[in-house]
Amino acid sequence: MALATARTMARGLGARITLMVAQVVPYPLPLAAPPVPVEFTEHALESIASEDTAIEIYLCRDRNETIRRALPPDSLVIVGAQKRRWWPSWWPSCDHSLAKMLRQDGRRVLVVAV
Amino acid sequence: MNPRTEASVPASNSSATTKVVVATTVALTFISVWQAAAVVLNDMASTMYYIGGIAEQAIGKSAPWMVVAVMLFSYLVRSVYMESSSMFVRGGVYVVVRDSMGPTVAKLSVSALVVDYILTGPISVVSAGLYLGSLLNELSLAFHQTWRTNPNYFAVFFSVIVTCYFWWSNIKGVPESSTKALRIMQITTVMVVILLVWCPLTLVMRGGATLPPLPTPSHIRLTSESLGWLNGTFWAQLSFVVIIVAFGHSILAMSGFETLAQVYRELAYPKLKNLRLTANMVCTYCVICTGLISVFAVMIIPDAVRSTYYDNLIGGLVDNFAGPAALKLGFHIFVVIVGVLILAGAVNTSLIGVNGVMNRVAEDGVLLDWFRRPHRKFGTTYRILNLMALLQIATIIASRGDVLLLGEAYAFGVVWSFALKALGVLVLRYQRHDQEYKFPFNIRLGRVEIPIGLAATTSILFLVAIANLFTKRIATIYGVSFTIVLYVLFLVSEHINAGKKKEHRADLEKFNLDHQAEIGTDTLHARPGSILVAVRDSRRLWHLNKALEKTNLRRHDIVVMTVRQLSTGAAEYDLQDDQLFAHDEQELFSHVVSVAEKQGKSVELLVVPAVDPFDAMVQTAARLQVSKLVVGVSARMASEELASRIGLAWERLAEPRHAFSLEITNPDRPSIYVNLGPHPPRLWPEDVDRLHRIWLRLCAQSGVGSRLHHRDVVGVALRRLERDLDSGDRRDILGSLETEIRKPDET
Numbered sequence: 079m080a081l082a083t084a085r086t087m088a089r090g091l092g093a094r095i096t097l098m099v100a101q102v103v104p105y106p107l108p109l110a111a112p113p114v115p116v117e118f119t120e121h122a123l124e125s126i127a128s129e130d131t132a133i134e135i136y137l138c139r140d141r142n143e144t145i146r147r148a149l150p151p152d153s154l155v156i157v158g159a160q161k162r163r164w165w166p167s168w169w170p171s172c173d174h175s176l177a178k179m180l181r182q183d184g185r186r187v188l189v190v191a192v
Numbered sequence: 193m194n195p196r197t198e199a200s201v202p203a204s205n206s207s208a209t210t211k212v213v214v215a216t217t218v219a220l221t222f223i224s225v226w227q228a229a230a231v232v233l234n235d236m237a238s239t240m241y242y243i244g245g246i247a248e249q250a251i252g253k254s255a256p257w258m259v260v261a262v263m264l265f266s267y268l269v270r271s272v273y274m275e276s277s278s279m280f281v282r283g284g285v286y287v288v289v290r291d292s293m294g295p296t297v298a299k300l301s302v303s304a305l306v307v308d309y310i311l312t313g314p315i316s317v318v319s320a321g322l323y324l325g326s327l328l329n330e331l332s333l334a335f336h337q338t339w340r341t342n343p344n345y346f347a348v349f350f351s352v353i354v355t356c357y358f359w360w361s362n363i364k365g366v367p368e369s370s371t372k373a374l375r376i377m378q379i380t381t382v383m384v385v386i387l388l389v390w391c392p393l394t395l396v397m398r399g400g401a402t403l404p405p406l407p408t409p410s411h412i413r414l415t416s417e418s419l420g421w422l423n424g425t426f427w428a429q430l431s432f433v434v435i436i437v438a439f440g441h442s443i444l445a446m447s448g449f450e451t452l453a454q455v456y457r458e459l460a461y462p463k464l465k466n467l468r469l470t471a472n473m474v475c476t477y478c479v480i481c482t483g484l485i486s487v488f489a490v491m492i493i494p495d496a497v498r499s500t501y502y503d504n505l506i507g508g509l510v511d512n513f514a515g516p517a518a519l520k521l522g523f524h525i526f527v528v529i530v531g532v533l534i535l536a537g538a539v540n541t542s543l544i545g546v547n548g549v550m551n552r553v554a555e556d557g558v559l560l561d562w563f564r565r566p567h568r569k570f571g572t573t574y575r576i577l578n579l580m581a582l583l584q585i586a587t588i589i590a591s592r593g594d595v596l597l598l599g600e601a602y603a604f605g606v607v608w609s610f611a612l613k614a615l616g617v618l619v620l621r622y623q624r625h626d627q628e629y630k631f632p633f634n635i636r637l638g639r640v641e642i643p644i645g646l647a648a649t650t651s652i653l654f655l656v657a658i659a660n661l662f663t664k665r666i667a668t669i670y671g672v673s674f675t676i677v678l679y680v681l682f683l684v685s686e687h688i689n690a691g692k693k694k695e696h697r698a699d700l701e702k703f704n705l706d707h708q709a710e711i712g713t714d715t716l717h718a719r720p721g722s723i724l725v726a727v728r729d730s731r732r733l734w735h736l737n738k739a740l741e742k743t744n745l746r747r748h749d750i751v752v753m754t755v756r757q758l759s760t761g762a763a764e765y766d767l768q769d770d771q772l773f774a775h776d777e778q779e780l781f782s783h784v785v786s787v788a789e790k791q792g793k794s795v796e797l798l799v800v801p802a803v804d805p806f807d808a809m810v811q812t813a814a815r816l817q818v819s820k821l822v823v824g825v826s827a828r829m830a831s832e833e834l835a836s837r838i839g840l841a842w843e844r845l846a847e848p849r850h851a852f853s854l855e856i857t858n859p860d861r862p863s864i865y866v867n868l869g870p871h872p873p874r875l876w877p878e879d880v881d882r883l884h885r886i887w888l889r890l891c892a893q894s895g896v897g898s899r900l901h902h903r904d905v906v907g908v909a910l911r912r913l914e915r916d917l918d919s920g921d922r923r924d925i926l927g928s929l930e931t932e933i934r935k936p937d938e939t
Contacts, residue, residue, distance in 0.1 A: 105451065106231075106235075106454040106545045106548060108454065108457065109457070110701070111548060114572055115571060118571030119571065139223065139458075
């Protein structure tokens with residue numbers, strides 16, 4: 079859903095889409111050895127991304143901090159937020175927290191429910 | 193972090209650079225001492241929930257002192273890990289033992305480590321279940337209900353559910369966030385602080401209490417169970433043996449130390465100092481929380497009822513605090529919530545850890561590829577996870593919720609992996625000489641260094657391991673059987689894999705490659721003013737080391753580049769990955785990453801294909817707007833010649849040319865600095881004196897007075913020199929310059 083929204087916007091703006099994935103590698107695994115191989119994630123993402131979409135996979139310990147550091151300061155960010163069945167809607171999800179943090183950094187953020 | 197970074201190129205007219213390759217790897221983010229300590233403590237501090245009860249059941253009322261002794265001994269084990277980490281940036285038990293004592297012992301040690309991991313989950317989660325079961329009974333009693341549960345059966349039920357939950361999380365590859373480690377430790381610290389305030393307060397209100405008896409042979413009460421096969425033998429009469437056996441029953445208080453080796457790679461600069469800080473914080477925290485809380489438990493919980501709290505010692509401590517019942521119940525609930533968080537998390541860590549270890553040994557060809565087949569939907573190595581989760585569930589059910597039984601078995605894996613690691617480090621003391629840190633207490637006899645401290649610590653660990661082998665019957669049967677099964681599995685796998693062995697260098701870093709047509713400061717994550725280090729030979733990286741040492745990363749980024757030399761005309765075709773980034777580049781950058789990791793500083797990596805390496809270096813420096821280009825002294829040409837060639841390449845740059853300095857580093861001599869482009873010269877002192885004398889004479893004679901400056905004198909001299917060069921005096925001038933050039937050597 080987020081990717082579809084990004085595609086629609088990119089068409090209008092003539093912009094390029096970058097699909098950014100911060101893949102968290104838990105301790106005690108070495109950072110270079112994620113539980114899901116990067117090739118597998120790449121393959122899975124290639125099947126949903128179109129040809130003009132760049133895929134960037136980041137292996138990290140902290141998802142939010144990585145996205146914060148990797149995003150160019152003036153980028154338009156579309157965050158796909160998962161709908162939650164068991165939590166009240168006002169309770170902030172990690173996706174909404176990420177969006178809030180990026181907005182605080184001065185980026186333009188669009189949250190799309192998926 | 194493993195960014196697939198957008199990157200850059202020096203587009204050039206003289207060298208045929210078509211595009212550059214930015215190589216990125218994961219070793220580029222570093223964590224603070226606090227984060228590292230939190231990660232290690234998440235594994236180590238959880239033992240405080242069960243060690244006191246287990247040790248007292250085995251050795252009697254003096255057990256808390258033995259737990260304190262183990263925690264103090266952990267400072268020595270800390271030094272073993274520090275020495276090992278100073279040699280291997282990524283040195284877990286397996287790597288250290290393999291490199292020191294060969295693959296056979298390494299297989300044994302990794303088998304012991306896997307046993308350790310398999311049992312970490314059950315002991316932690318069963319302990320959490322026992323705390324939770326006991327709390328439910330207390331709550332039921334507090335609310336005048338008749339409902340009661342058998343804590344042991346409840347613990348088994350709870351443990352199986354939790355293990356299944358984390359097994360499924362790992363199959364899906366959904367990781368628990370690492371930042372949670374810090375949160376959990378913050379909550380745990382709050383609990384520990386409350387306990388450490390409430391315990392003395394209770395003792396004061398009660399008018400004091402007696403300390404547990406000291407762990408002397410006369411006070412240590414070893415039962416027939418805790419003596420195992422030594423029961424009734426001559427050995428059980430020896431005081432020394434009694435102390436070692438008692439120590440062995442408390443050794444699992446130190447479990448979780450292996451995580452220290454895992455976090456070392458990611459520690460920030462200065463790495464070794466930060467490792468020492470992290471390890472000291474961890475050991476001190478454990479002495480306080482695990483050691484002192486066990487002591488307070490014996491002092492506060494009456495002897496008559498303490499045995500009922502062996503499985504739930506901190507719960508029992510809270511129940512016996514002085515204070516209102518409601519407050520105690522509230523805190524008891526908090527203690528159990530913290531316990532469930534930290535202990536249940538250990539199941540997850542154990543599954544992740546064992547999966548990582550098995551995958552690591554598989555890379556060395558000692559595990560069949562069948563185990564590593566990725567899950568069709570989630571991509572995880574589900575066969576290893578299935579096997580390990582099944583073993584954990586079988587262990588939980590077989591234990592019937594008996595945490596003492598699990599503790600006995602757990603100690604087997606813990607102590608043998610420590611002992612083999614320490615032996616590995618000891619052997620390496622005689623095989624390698626690049627230890628940046630050495631275990632203290634070494635004496636030198638002539639040219640031979642005798643590592644007394646390290647040898648003594650290794651001996652103690654082996655004595656404890658051997659004592660455990662005879663005293664912990666179930667642990668020995670369980671541990672040895674598992675170790676043999678795993679060892680045979682590794683052996684068979686290795687034999688089968690030997691037939692289809694491919695050339696694979698596990699020590700080489702994996703890099704993501706990103707081809708770019710443009711180079712720039714924004715795309716390479718290098719700010720203007722960064723330091724560019726040119727590398728070529730993986731054995732000659734001293735200039736990189738020097739640059740890393742001297743550079744403050746807050747002010748300057750470091751870009752490490754290598755030039756992939758091409759023949760003229762190569763730019764007409766698109767170059768493939770393996771043409772631009774071949775095995776040589778992979779090996780070179782693996783060394784670069786390893787040097788950077790050792791210093792705890794991040795670097796950006798860049799491969800520039802070019803015909804002329806000097807042009808490539810200068811153009812890259814100009815495009816990145818670096819403040820300094822660092823190169824090592826060349827084996828093929830003198831430093832002056834090298835500087836001259838780089839200077840000429842700079843002259844070929846298109847206007848406006850970016851000015852920067854060049855540092856030519858020599859391992860034995862001070863670096864040579866050259867400013868490229870127009871810059872004020874550094875004059876010889878005698879020339880400065882001469883200039884001043886001329887200026888004084890001119891001031892006195894010409895009548896220009898205060899309007900004449902030194903620069904005017906230099907300006908006139910240079911213009912006259914320029915004119916003379918075009919006249920018939922050219923030969924004389926060149927002769928004088930030749931004499932001038934020789935002057936530094938003569939002086």
